[in-house]
Amino acid sequence: MRMRLAMVLSIAILISSYATRALAHGEAADEPFLKDLTVAYYDVHVTPTQVKVGDPVTITGSVKILETWPYTLDPPQTAYITPVVPGPCFALTERLINGESSPGSIFVDKGGIYQFKMVMLARNPGHWHVHPGIAIQGTGTLLGPGEWVTVDPSGQPFKLDVTLLNGKTVDLEHFGGAFVWWWSLAGFIIGLIWMLYWTVPKRTVTRLAVTMQLPVNDDAPDIGLITPRDHMWMDLLAGITVLMLIVGWVYMAAKYPVRLPQQTVRFAPDPISPGDGLIAVHPKGSTFDEKTDTLVINFQVKNNGASPVSLKQYIMAMTTFVDGDKQEMAAAGPSEYVGQLAVDPDGPIAPGASRDITLKMTNEVFLQERLIPLHDPQQLIAGLLRFQDAQGKENLVTLKSVLVPTEFQPQYLP
C-alpha cells in the first residue's frame, strides 16, 4: 500500500514539474471557419511592450465584421470589444470605438468596420500575451493578433483610483472590501451562535430514537426536544438578526444616500466606409499546400474607379500579408501575425481594367493558428483585399473563396 502511494505521489510530482504555465489563450482551438469567415483584424498595435506596474498600455486597430458571416451562426447584432488577457493582469481605463467612448457593448452589422483604441494600466508583473477581441452575442470571443507585453514590478502596489460624482477619490483595489467582510462576518457569527446553541449542549444522533416516535409537527417541550428556554434564546437571536438588518440599513442609507442601478451603455457606432465600392472582385479558387504552408488565392479584379489602384495587403482573420518592405510589414501589426504577400501580376490596375491576380503566401501561421479548413464540412476561406490608389485612398473588399488542398495528409483519427 505504501509503495503504491509513493508511486502515485512520485508520478504526480513528476507530471506537475513538467507542467508549464499557460500564458496565451488557446486561440488555435477555434475552428477555422470561426476565424476566417467572421471577422478580419488589421492595423493592430499594442504599445509599449515593456512597462512597469501602473503604466499604460494601448491597443489600437480595426476589425471588420465580414459579409461572409457563416449562416450557421446567429447574425451579429451585439458585440463587446475587449482586451483579451489572462485575467485582470491589466485594468482597462479607456475604450474608444470609431472615436466614441464606449464603456459597454455596441450594436454591430455585417460589413461594419470598428476602429478601436483601448488603454489599460499594467496591474500584475509578468509576461502577458495581449490581444484585442470582439465578443459577439451568440458566437463568442473572436481574437485579433496578440503581442507579448512584459510588466515589471514598480516597487509600489497597484492602485486604481476613480473619482466619484461627489468628488471623493477611491482606490478600486480595496474600496468597500473591509465593510463587506466585517458585515458578512457579523451575520455569520450570529449563525454560528445559533448552531453552537443547538449542537454543543444538546445531543444529536441519539435524538433520532425519540423523534422517530413522534409526529413531525410535535416539538415536544414536555419531553425536552425544544423547550421554552430554547424558544427564548432563539427569539433573541432572531431579534438581534432583524435589529442588525435595521441598523445596517439606516447606516447604509445615511452614508450612501445616492445610489444608482447598474448602468448599461449600448449604441451603434458611427459607420466607417470601407471605400468607394468601385472595385469588384470575383473568386477563382484557392489552394493550400500543407507541406510548404503555402496558400494560393486566384481571383479577378475590375477597377471601376477613376484612378489606378494597387493591392497592398490581404487580411485573413488575425493575420495580415503585405506586398511591401519591412517597414510596411512592421506597420501592419504584431510580427507573429504578419507575412509576406506575393502578388502576380503586381502593379497598379488602371481605371476600367480587369485583371486576373494570383496571391501567394507562405507562412507557418496558417497551421499554427489553425486558419485553413482542411477537415471541415465546408472548405471555405475569406479575407479582405486592401487596395490603395496613388493618393492613399483605400478600398477594403471582401473575398470569399473555395479552398482545395493540394493533398490530404493521412490521418488515424476521424
Added chain:
Amino acid sequence: MASTPATMAPAERQRRLELRELLNAKYQFIDRTWDAVFWITAIFIVAGAADITKLLFAGDWDFWTDWKDPQWWPVVTAFATIIIPSALQWIQWVAWRFPTGATYTCTCLFLATWIGRYFQWHIAETYPMNFVWPISTVPAAIILDWLLMRTRSFVVTSLFGGAIWAIMVWSFNYIPLAPFLQPVPFMHHIMTVSDVQGIAYIRSQTPEYLRHIERGALRSFLGETQYVSLLFGGTMAMIGYWVGQAIGRFLAVWPIGRYIKTL
C-alpha cells in the same frame, strides 16, 4: 400540535415520560464524538451541495458586483439559495427536531464560498475581493429556522419563509453593495462603481452584454423594478423551498428509511 400533559391520556403521558428518559439516556458506544464526527464531516457535503446549487442557478449573479442588479439578482439568488437549506431543514427537523437546517447550510456555505473566493478568485486569479465577494444567506437562514421552530409547519414556513427569504437575502447583501452603487463619471458616462469594476477588471470571456441589465419591461411598473422583482423573488423562493423539500424528503430521508427497513 402536541397535547399538553394535563389533557393527555395516562398511557400517552407515560409514553412521553419514557421518551423523556430515552432522550436523556446515556449510551455506551454512541457518545458525543459521533455527534462531532457527523456535524464536521457533513460540513463538506452540505457546503458542496449548496454551493453547486447556487452556482448552477445563480452563477455570475453571485460572483461580480456589477451583476448584482435590481431586476434579476433578487429573483435568481432567492431561488438558488433556498433549495438546499430547505432540504436540510426537513432532514434536521425530522431527525432531531433541530431548527438548524437552514442556518447550518448557510454557515457551511459561507465558509466554503469565502475560502473559494479568496484563494481561487483573489489569490490565484488576482481579482480584488471587493469585486468578487459572495453574498451571505446566514441571516435569512436564521429567520427561516426561527419560523419553522415557531410554526412547526413546513407549509407555513414555505409561504411566509419564502417571501422573507427573498427580502432578507436581498436586503442584507444590499447594505454592503450600496458603496458600489455610488455614481461615478467614467469614460464620459455616468456609471456606478460596480460598473467600473466590471469594465476595468477584464473578463475576456464574460462580455458586458451577458449581464441582464435593462432586459424586459419591468420599468413599466411605475419604475419600481426593485420591488416587483422582490415580489417575484419571494414567489420563486417559495417554489425553491419545495424543490428543497422534495430533495430532503425523497432523495435524502426516504432512501435511508428504505435501507433501515431492510436490516
